[in-house]
Amino acid sequence: MSIAIYILVMAGVTYLIRMLPFTLFRKKIKSRFFKSVLHYIPYAVLSAMTFPSIFYSTGNTVTAAVGTVVAVALAYFKLPLIVVSVAACVAAFVTGLFI
Amino acid sequence: MKKPFKRGMLHGLPIALGYFSVSFGFGIVAMQSGLKVIEAVIISLTNLTSAGQAMGVAIIAAGGTLLEMAATQLVINLRYALMAISLSQKLDDSFTTPHRLLAAYGITDEIFAVAAAQDCKLVPSYMYGMISVAAVGWVGGTLAGSVANMLLPVSLTAAMGIMLYGMFIAIIIPPAKANRKMLCVILIAAALSCIFKYLLPAVSVGFAIIISAIVASVIGALLFPIDEEKEETAK
Structure with missing residues (x-):
């Protein structure tokens, strides 16, 4: 299938999700259940996207696992996004040199 | 100004x-x-x-x-x-x-x-x-x-x-560290995603992710509904 069609669907849906409520919606969401789902969803999505895919992200599960451990450890100490990300990359790269 | x-x-x-x-x-x-x-x-x-x-x-x-x-x-x-x-x-x-x-x-x-x-x-x-x-x-x-x-x-x-x-x-670790409910939701989502990958490979990647995320979030919403206060700081 043409990549242009994929991009069109992707961008179209993403825009409509933002645009329709921004232009049309005038009420507040009342349901506590629905608000709770919306609160959890971004984190659940990122978690499901990250695991187990992160272990295949470098082409070698050992280097990826080392990078993952470094990322989790640094994130635990609330280091900035870019630091966590670059450290994971460096850890995976350095591990790769020894394999 | x-x-x-x-x-x-x-x-x-x-x-x-x-x-x-x-x-x-x-x-x-x-x-x-x-x-x-x-x-x-x-x-x-x-x-x-x-x-x-x-x-x-x-x-x-x-x-x-x-x-x-x-x-x-x-x-x-x-x-x-x-x-x-x-x-x-x-x-x-x-x-x-x-x-x-x-x-x-x-x-x-x-x-x-x-x-x-x-x-x-x-x-x-x-x-x-x-x-x-x-x-x-x-x-x-x-x-x-x-x-x-x-x-x-x-x-x-x-x-x-x-x-x-x-x-x-x-992005996900700091809120999981601060809040055990969030940690629970994140772990469920990751576990479900792994189950799809290794046990149900017939399910395509996109659906596997959204099913994992929705199930984890609904479980979270049922077990630990958020306070009205928290809603203001929700991302």
Whole structure:
């Protein structure tokens, strides 16, 4: 299938999700259940996207696992996004040199 | 008091710097999924969102269906609908429908957070200032990451494939550390995703992710509904 069609669907849906409520919606969401789902969803999505895919992200599960451990450890100490990300990359790269 | 457009640009600057580094990782992932530089750049320009784009690229690489693409984007980006509703209550009267149609493009987690924190009504030029600077950072980072993937040696770019996931980990770990309920939701989502990958490989990647995320979030919402207070700080 043409990549242009994929991009069109992707961008179209993403825009409509933002645009329709921004232009049309005038009420507040009342349901506590629905608000709770919306609160959890971004984190659940990122978690499901990250695991187990992160272990295949470098082409070698050992280097990826080392990078993952470094990322989790640094994130635990609330280091900035870019630091966590670059450290994971460096850890995976350095591990790769020894394999 | 500065002009609203200029003030928006200033507020957009730190957002743009953060976006540059995240979309750099996206550029790398997009290239490694077999996309062209121009395609990665157009995706970033037209979508302006990280998780949705990463998922979209994975679906393109796997040759998924358009229904799968639409469904994953809907679920992953559903939070923007809530932010859009919230922001729509703060708009100045000068925010007419054409302005809303245009500014809706730039509702992201970070832009929402900064705009929602303003103690005045939002005018279109302020939003345009912030969105334009942030979008330049996002698209520029994608371009830089894509080009870096072509120029740098494979041993390095292979390791850079982990960068985007490193960002995701940096986003989910701190709230999981601070809040056991969030940790629970995150672990359920990860466990379900692993189950799909290893035990139910017939389910395509996009559906596996959204089913995992929705089930984990619904369990979280049923077991630990959020307080009304917390809703204000929810991302």
